Amino acid sequence: MSETLLEDLDHVGPATAQKLIDAGFSTVEAIAVSSPAELATAADIGESTAAKIILAARKAADIGGFETGDVVMERRKLVGKLSTGCKEFNDIMGGGIDSQAITEVYGEFGSGKTQLGHQLAVNVQLPQEKGGLNGSVIMIDTENTFRPERIKQMVDGLSELYGEDYDYEEFLKHIHVARAYNSNHQILLVDAASELANQLKDSDKPVRLLIVDSLTAHFRAEYIGRGTLADRQQKLNKHLHDIQRFGDLNNAVVLVTNQVMSKPDAFFGDPTKPIGGHILGHTSTFRLYMRKSKGDKRIVKLVDAPNLPDAEAVISVTTAGLRDP
Incomplete structure (x- = not known):
């Protein structure tokens, strides 16, 4: 830089x-x-x-001009891969969740979207040899779903997994949570996140993960009816570009969760589809669809990716965190 x-x-x-x-x-x-x-x-x-x-x-x-493909390839080597803690899930993502990209996860309530956010908030703090990015986390919480108790359970799960004594309080110190009370506040919090990332840039735990859970809840609640759709989409578009810029400038993983709506007229296939329309579909680099299966199992489907085929993985949401079933 x-x-x-x-x-x-x-x-x-x-x-x-x-x-x-x-x-x-x-x-x-x-x-x-x-x-x-x-x-x-x-x-x-x-x-x-x-x-x-x-x-x-x-x-x-030194940005904004044309560059040759080999230079882009060299820069792509800086892209980090954040482990989800599940081998099959990592495999369908090409080894983990990419930094400098927006990964959108959509699904019904209880499908495991917030659980994935909590797990990544823990994993990102691990060293690279354990699938982490040795960084801290900023979480914009719009639905009051962040639970420090859940982080403790997941850190305890890591201690069991690696046979090391991890201190959950140390992990909590590197998770910066802000509650967004409306869509305007949510947009402003991305600016605040940039300032915080700047302050932590030279620390031993720079910000390497931004979570927005959920991206669309406030927009959905505040912009009701077709008359407000254009305004909503314009605002959402700018918000997403600010988030993408955050990921690029900080080489950070960006995870956004999205709600779904039911399509009662869908006679074939799955009647749920993500909200946010084409703007969200085009701006997200990776789209994941999570749905419930038997017991603690969840099915994660990679719906869209620029360089990977569509694929599915089965994961388990356990007390100790996300695991292979």
Whole structure:
């Protein structure tokens, strides 16, 4: 990452730099990937000035131009793989859940979406040789589903699994949870997450996982009826792009959970489909569908991925966490 200071950019004086930092644009990279309108509104400057600042930031951060496939391939080597704790699940994901990508999990209530979030919040803190990314977690909780007691059970499960004495309180210290009370608050929390990630960037546990559970609950509750659909989708689209940018800038895994709606007119196949429409479908890099099976078993289906075939895995949700059945 570039070490250029904001004041070093063309058209940025100390006052403008402070406005940008206050608005959450504290790094050159964050400015480089924003739009002129966004920057102009946030920092109270003209759009043409904002465009010039963004251009200068792109040059300084060395992003935004064309690059050859071999350079992209080299950068892809930086992508981390986060283990789910289940071999079959990891296999269908090509070895684990990718960083720098949005992984969306949808399913009915009780299908295990939140359980997966809790398990990843534990696993990400492990060293890489144990399938982790040696990082901390930011969780945006919209439905009050985060349970520290569940983290304790899963950490105890890891202690049994590896025969090591893990301290659950240490794990809890690296999980930063914020409760989102409405969709506007949820959107603002992504900015707050970027600031926190920036503070922890040089610590021994940088932020390597962002969880939004659930992404769509507030949008679904607040935008009712077809008349509000365009507004909702526009807002959701921007929110998703902010989340994707967070994943890219921090080389973090992004997990978002989504609710489903029932299609009573579906005579064949599964009558449940995810909400959020095409915008969510296109912006998510990986789409997973979770559904209940017998007992503690859950079926995870990879519905969409840019480089992997559709596949299914069976996992068990146990007291000790997600396990192979």
